[in-house]
Amino acid sequence: VDLGNFQVNAFVNFGRGNSTFKGGLINTTPLVNAARTGTFNPFNLAAAGNAAAIAAATDWIQAGRATHDLLNSRVVADGPLFQMPGGDLRVALGAEFLQEKYTGFTTRALTNAGFAAASDFKVKRDVWSVFGEVNLPIIGEDNRGGIHGLSLSASGRYDHYSDFGNTFNPKFGINFEPFDWL
Numbered sequence: 504v505d506l507g508n509f510q511v512n513a514f515v516n517f518g519r520g521n522s523t524f525k526g527g528l529i530n531t532t533p534l535v536n537a538a539r540t541g542t543f544n545p546f547n548l549a550a551a552g553n554a555a556a557i558a559a560a561t562d563w564i565q566a567g568r569a570t571h572d573l574l575n576s577r578v579v580a581d582g583p584l585f586q587m588p589g590g591d592l593r594v595a596l597g598a599e600f601l602q603e604k605y606t607g608f609t610t611r612a613l614t615n616a617g618f619a620a621a622s623d624f625k626v627k628r629d630v631w632s633v634f635g636e637v638n639l640p641i642i643g644e645d646n647r648g649g650i651h652g653l654s655l656s657a658s659g660r661y662d663h664y665s666d667f668g669n670t671f672n673p674k675f676g677i678n679f680e681p682f683d684w685l
Contacts, residue, residue, distance in 0.1 A: 518572070570605070579597035601628075628665055656676040
């Protein structure tokens with residue numbers, strides 16, 4: 504959206520990823536325990552008493568399921584504030600929201616019945632951010648002498664994380680152009 508000399512840009516993005524896997528797994532613990540108690544014969548797998556131990560050993564799986572959601576929205580306004588000898592003093596201000604959600608479960612040794620009854624692990628993070636930048640032209644097209652261009656900039660970003668706290672990241676810069684080709 505154009506608002507005179509300023510422009511405002513906004514967007515919203517949502518994405519979802521789903522994944523699942525399930526594969527058979529042999530757990531040798533039931534076989535070892537049955538062999539110790541004499542109810543499993545490892546030398547004759549077709550023996551009548553072996554069926555229960557073999558079924559217990561092969562009823563295991565390695566499996567997982569997951570859903571990951573990402574919601575992101577941002578609005579930024581930027582433009583010139585006023586004319587300086589070196590050009591327009593420009594500012595940009597914005598805000599952003601990011602939300603990540605993960606729901607899932609992963610196992611490497613669980614029975615089929617245990618997997619069906621397992622509850623998912625759920626986590627969520629919200630990040631609220633504000634940011635801004637100022638660009639101050641000292642030497643530009645209207646007041647060039649022996650130097651082609653010189654400008655100063657300052658910017659900062661503040662982020663609030665719902666799960667661990669806040670950060671502030673400032674940045675200061677100088678853009679020096681001694682000649683138009685350098």
